[in-house]
Amino acid sequence: MTGKKNIAIMGAGLVGSLLSLYLAKRGYKVDLYERRPDMRTTVIDGGRSINLALSDRGWRALRGIGIEEQVREVAIPMHGRMMHDEQGNLSFLPYGKEGQSIYSVSRGGLNKALMNISEPNPDIDYHFNRQAIDVDIRENKIQLRNTETGELERIIPDLLFGADGAFSAVRGAMQKTERYNYQQDYLEYGYKELTIPATEDGGWALEKNALHIWPRGNYMMIALPNLDGSFTCTLFFPYEGERSFAAIKSETDLHTFFQEAFPDALALMPDLAEEYFGNPVGALVTVKCFPWSFEGKSLLIGDASHAVVPFYGQGMNAGFEDITVLDKMLDSMGDANWEALFKAFERRRKPDADAIADLAVLNFFEMRDKVADPRFLLRKKIETKISAQYPEKWIPLYSMVTFSDLPYSYALDAGRQQDKIMKKVMKHIRSIEDYEKPEVQKLLQKQLVEKEKLKSYKAQEV
Amino acid sequence: MTGKKNIAIMGAGLVGSLLSLYLAKRGYKVDLYERRPDMRTTVIDGGRSINLALSDRGWRALRGIGIEEQVREVAIPMHGRMMHDEQGNLSFLPYGKEGQSIYSVSRGGLNKALMNISEPNPDIDYHFNRQAIDVDIRENKIQLRNTETGELERIIPDLLFGADGAFSAVRGAMQKTERYNYQQDYLEYGYKELTIPATEDGGWALEKNALHIWPRGNYMMIALPNLDGSFTCTLFFPYEGERSFAAIKSETDLHTFFQEAFPDALALMPDLAEEYFGNPVGALVTVKCFPWSFEGKSLLIGDASHAVVPFYGQGMNAGFEDITVLDKMLDSMGDANWEALFKAFERRRKPDADAIADLAVLNFFEMRDKVADPRFLLRKKIETKISAQYPEKWIPLYSMVTFSDLPYSYALDAGRQQDKIMKKVMKHIRSIEDYEKPEVQKLLQKQLVEKEKLKSYKAQEV
Numbered sequence: 001m002t003g004k005k006n007i008a009i010m011g012a013g014l015v016g017s018l019l020s021l022y023l024a025k026r027g028y029k030v031d032l033y034e035r036r037p038d039m040r041t042t043v044i045d046g047g048r049s050i051n052l053a054l055s056d057r058g059w060r061a062l063r064g065i066g067i068e069e070q071v072r073e074v075a076i077p078m079h080g081r082m083m084h085d086e087q088g089n090l091s092f093l094p095y096g097k098e099g100q101s102i103y104s105v106s107r108g109g110l111n112k113a114l115m116n117i118s119e120p121n122p123d124i125d126y127h128f129n130r131q132a133i134d135v136d137i138r139e140n141k142i143q144l145r146n147t148e149t150g151e152l153e154r155i156i157p158d159l160l161f162g163a164d165g166a167f168s169a170v171r172g173a174m175q176k177t178e179r180y181n182y183q184q185d186y187l188e189y190g191y192k193e194l195t196i197p198a199t200e201d202g203g204w205a206l207e208k209n210a211l212h213i214w215p216r217g218n219y220m221m222i223a224l225p226n227l228d229g230s231f232t233c234t235l236f237f238p239y240e241g242e243r244s245f246a247a248i249k250s251e252t253d254l255h256t257f258f259q260e261a262f263p264d265a266l267a268l269m270p271d272l273a274e275e276y277f278g279n280p281v282g283a284l285v286t287v288k289c290f291p292w293s294f295e296g297k298s299l300l301i302g303d304a305s306h307a308v309v310p311f312y313g314q315g316m317n318a319g320f321e322d323i324t325v326l327d328k329m330l331d332s333m334g335d336a337n338w339e340a341l342f343k344a345f346e347r348r349r350k351p352d353a354d355a356i357a358d359l360a361v362l363n364f365f366e367m368r369d370k371v372a373d374p375r376f377l378l379r380k381k382i383e384t385k386i387s388a389q390y391p392e393k394w395i396p397l398y399s400m401v402t403f404s405d406l407p408y409s410y411a412l413d414a415g416r417q418q419d420k421i422m423k424k425v426m427k428h429i430r431s432i433e434d435y436e437k438p439e440v441q442k443l444l445q446k447q448l449v450e451k452e453k454l455k456s457y458k459a460q461e462v
Numbered sequence: 463m464t465g466k467k468n469i470a471i472m473g474a475g476l477v478g479s480l481l482s483l484y485l486a487k488r489g490y491k492v493d494l495y496e497r498r499p500d501m502r503t504t505v506i507d508g509g510r511s512i513n514l515a516l517s518d519r520g521w522r523a524l525r526g527i528g529i530e531e532q533v534r535e536v537a538i539p540m541h542g543r544m545m546h547d548e549q550g551n552l553s554f555l556p557y558g559k560e561g562q563s564i565y566s567v568s569r570g571g572l573n574k575a576l577m578n579i580s581e582p583n584p585d586i587d588y589h590f591n592r593q594a595i596d597v598d599i600r601e602n603k604i605q606l607r608n609t610e611t612g613e614l615e616r617i618i619p620d621l622l623f624g625a626d627g628a629f630s631a632v633r634g635a636m637q638k639t640e641r642y643n644y645q646q647d648y649l650e651y652g653y654k655e656l657t658i659p660a661t662e663d664g665g666w667a668l669e670k671n672a673l674h675i676w677p678r679g680n681y682m683m684i685a686l687p688n689l690d691g692s693f694t695c696t697l698f699f700p701y702e703g704e705r706s707f708a709a710i711k712s713e714t715d716l717h718t719f720f721q722e723a724f725p726d727a728l729a730l731m732p733d734l735a736e737e738y739f740g741n742p743v744g745a746l747v748t749v750k751c752f753p754w755s756f757e758g759k760s761l762l763i764g765d766a767s768h769a770v771v772p773f774y775g776q777g778m779n780a781g782f783e784d785i786t787v788l789d790k791m792l793d794s795m796g797d798a799n800w801e802a803l804f805k806a807f808e809r810r811r812k813p814d815a816d817a818i819a820d821l822a823v824l825n826f827f828e829m830r831d832k833v834a835d836p837r838f839l840l841r842k843k844i845e846t847k848i849s850a851q852y853p854e855k856w857i858p859l860y861s862m863v864t865f866s867d868l869p870y871s872y873a874l875d876a877g878r879q880q881d882k883i884m885k886k887v888m889k890h891i892r893s894i895e896d897y898e899k900p901e902v903q904k905l906l907q908k909q910l911v912e913k914e915k916l917k918s919y920k921a922q923e924v
Binding site for chain 2: 178179180181182183184185186239283285
């Protein structure tokens with residue numbers, strides 16, 4: 001036996017489960033502790049998990065441990081956004097180039113798959129119904145309560161990973177250390193999960209291979225396809241105000257509102273009232289904190305260190321990318337000095353976590369109101385043309401985030417620069433044909449030369 | 463008796479004490495609860511209070527309750543910054559126009575003065591040695607522990623003001639409510655208080671009417687005059703690194719460092735080693751949160767709702783301005799609906815609190831490194847010329863913050879706009895004489911026309 005560390009992971013969600021595979025592969029003994037019961041044998045109360053959009057960063061982490069193909073089987077490709085206007089008219093906007101898609105997966109389905117893949121590994125043990133009731137961050141002593149039996153248990157792992165989500169208990173303990181930087185920001189919007197069931201013949205009632213959006217100015221609904229023919233819809237809605245969760249008090253209010261705002265969806269939602277009044281309103285929080293580690297003994301990962309709002313579809317992808325980055329650092333730095341490793345990791349990863357958090361909030365405003373604006377759609381089309389003409393020099397922001405492994409912080413910076421250029425270009429654009437006008441082409445060439453200065457930055461790829 | 467509310471103020475610091483006067487004047491019964499003993503009869507452990515710079519916003523609040531003159535007696539005007547370079551050479555930069563000064567006051571001295579002014583009021587009662595150990599924010603029930611006797615006491619005021627500072631217990635209770643927005647950010651710098659004592663004949667060893675700065679790139683020291691001839695010095699220094707608190711371990715380290723960095727000050731600090739190793743290192747935190755009130759029952763005020771770093775000298779001034787704004791709102795809205803009043807207050811005041819927090823961090827960088835840069839000093843002189851030529855159109859940022867009652871958020875925006883203009887102007891400036899060049903004058907005129915667009919904004923003055 002070598003002196004391999006015993007590792008505890010708090011939280012057996014998506015990031016914790018995937019992390020266990022990466023760590024076990026390196027020969028560590030890994031124990032996962034999960035507050036909830038085993039979701040494979042118990043029905044977890046639903047209505048609080050937005051469907052997930054798996055994209056390149058997520059796939060990369062799955063590929064890195066050789067389980068990409070197993071997950072592909074439960075994923076539905078979405079090639080673009082399908083916008084629904086108030087009259088039920090549809091318009092389609094591809095996400096990227098031909099062949100680039102994001103993938104709809106159910107959080108529960110993916111989590112179960114990861115558990116089924118990892119649990120047979122003799123070095124990985126899952127412990128369910130274990131709530132961390134006290135975390136002594138200095139000594140790495142964690143007191144756990146068995147939520148079924150009430151029994152208390154104390155563990156003292158060599159290393160502790162906090163993969164326990166936005167309300168992380170491990171982070172809670174770190175927050176009590178000196179000079180801890182911490183931030184939690186709630187949107188004044190909540191979300192509610194609803195369903196468009198499968199058609200009678202088991203098919204999809206809307207276009208299957210798209211992410212559907214009903215953008216309505218200061219609120220919106222989205223729908224993602226499931227394998228069983230249903231769509232999981234999520235209504236993002238203000239807590240307070242004229243049109244808000246607070247304003248809808250009765251089935252009549254609900255029906256009137258949906259009839260006006262989402263008439264085509266309403267026709268497909270037979271259980272709307274039951275679901276609406278039965279499901280909870282979820283909160284939308286951004287959490288930023290620093291540092292993520294404590295003395296080489298513990299490290300936060302995924303939502304625990306950087307919870308983001310869901311509007312870029314990057315929460316899980318960012319958490320999975322944490323694992324890719326950590327794994328590459330283990331390759332290059334080795335595991336002789338965990339403190340140095342954790343510090344290097346958090347320093348490296350923090351700017352990218354901050355960037356995707358900010359991008360996610362910005363994308364909320366884009367999805368909510370701009371997506372319905374013809375000027376915005378024209379701009380997207382012009383940008384596609386620029387990107388086609390100058391593929392080396394111009395990757396649209398959405399593509400950098402979704403279809404590349406460029407650091408999120410690079411994407412945010414480059415995106416801002418491109419935004420400035422687009423503002424200048426769009427002054428000359430009334431229709432898509434204007435793109436060919438000499439003054440547009442000349443302006444673009446000049447701007448792209450200046451943009452090149454940023455290029456060197458690209459060196460710091462993941 | 464009318465149905466006047468009983469008010470409890472947690473914290474008898476500067477803001478709590480001044481607030482009590484404003485509230486008692488309106489006929490409320492006010493009780494102040496302070497964790498520490500009465501500083502007028504007990505020596506509080508020193509070494510943790512940066513001297514304060516009282517400026518226009520602070521004076522206005524003191525004037526509003528008729529105690530300006532009493533405070534003037536304990537305040538020393540500082541007309542500008544006196545910079546000390548490594549060789550001990552001095553250069554002076556006025557803060558504003560002729561006659562505009564900020565005022566050095568000792569935190570303890572001012573606090574005692576406010577207590578002495580307010581305590582004789584029969585409607586104001588001070589309760590010292592009372593620690594809030596539990597705040598039930600929903601019921602406004604506060605459990606207090608008498609730190610001398612250990613006795614517990616429960617109060618249920620009609621209204622609760624949290625004037626209990628950056629680590630507010632009242633805010634701690636609000637933070638536990640749903641969807642509470644909260645942020646704490648520490649600089650990687652701490653501060654240590656030191657002293658330049660009075661000369662043997664009781665005079666000031668440095669120019670009395672100035673704020674002294676020793677800017678040294680990534681650290682600095684400042685000194686403010688006291689009435690007794692001494693100066694309170696504050697060393698702002700990184701926690702870690704080559705030159706840092708961590709790196710100074712012995713008297714030799716300390717002496718070598720001061721000899722190199724602050725030789726002229728060292729010669730005036732006979733008790734340096736004793737003070738340095740005896741005084742604690744203070745942390746520099748920014749706290750932002752929202753909302754500041756709970757259901758018309760409680761309101762945070764001053765540092766409790768917006769703790770800022772000390773580099774703009776505005777912490778106390780901003781807290782005092784909270785009181786001015788609240789008092790004006792009480793004038794216009796009356797006190798029939800405290801919930802509406804508190805909500806209007808926090809909505810109004812939050813952008814200004816955020817702005818001064820950001821300005822304070824930015825000013826750290828300016829004081830720390832730019833102040834020693836000849837280009838920066840030239841720029842300041844050019845700005846003074848612009849302001850003299852266009853007094854209606856250009857108030858320097860420092861003056862807007864320090865010598866006006868323009869909202870901080872306006873100052874931040876206008877300051878950014880002026881910064882952009884200055885960057886353009888400075889491209890044409892090699893010496894102060896260049897200001898008269900026709901291209902500079904023309905550029906300036908053009909830029910100022912565009913700047914005018916912001917003017918309307920000025921309407922929302924405090």
